[in-house]
Amino acid sequence: MSPGTSGYVLTSTGTGWVSSAPAGGGGGTNLTITSVISTLSLTIAIPAGSAPIQACATALNSNMDIPNPTGTAGDGQRLLIRIKDAGTTRLLTYGSQFRAIGCYLPVQTVPLKTTYIGCLWNAAPTILAWDVVSVTTQF
DSSP states (O other), X not given: OEEOGGGOEEEEOSSEEEEEOOTTSOOOOOEEEEEEEEESOSBOOOBOSSSOXXXXXXXXXXXXXXXXXXXXXXXXXXXXXXXXXXXXXXXXXXXXXXXXXXXXXXXXXXXXXXXXXXXXXXXXXXXXXXXXXXXEEOO
16 A cells, blocks of 8 residues: 555555545545556557546657547546656657647657656547646656
8 A cells, every 4th residue: 555645545456546545534435546557668558437547658668659548538537647768768649639738748758757647538529638737747
């Protein structure tokens, strides 16, 4: 187990993570987080569903394609992508459903630095897109 935010605990379930209040208080609802970990991968497969998703690529040793997630996402579903290369700048490409909202889609990695890309599913009938609402890279 590892500590989560606000005293919550994240526990691995084998197919994802479950966040729950600590023993003795806090209450609240459990939150299942689907976690996809990819090491040295050229393409990261991201399954959509009703739970928040965390997709990670570490020690990236080639350019990377981030395709549209598969499955059916729920309106407002969260997707967090974490990328770190193996010491050399790598190019990043995205599926057609990713669009930047008030930020940018990074097109390459920064050597040995972690980048986070935060997205929300926009299920408006004329949009249907993963809105990228935050991007940050380690200093």
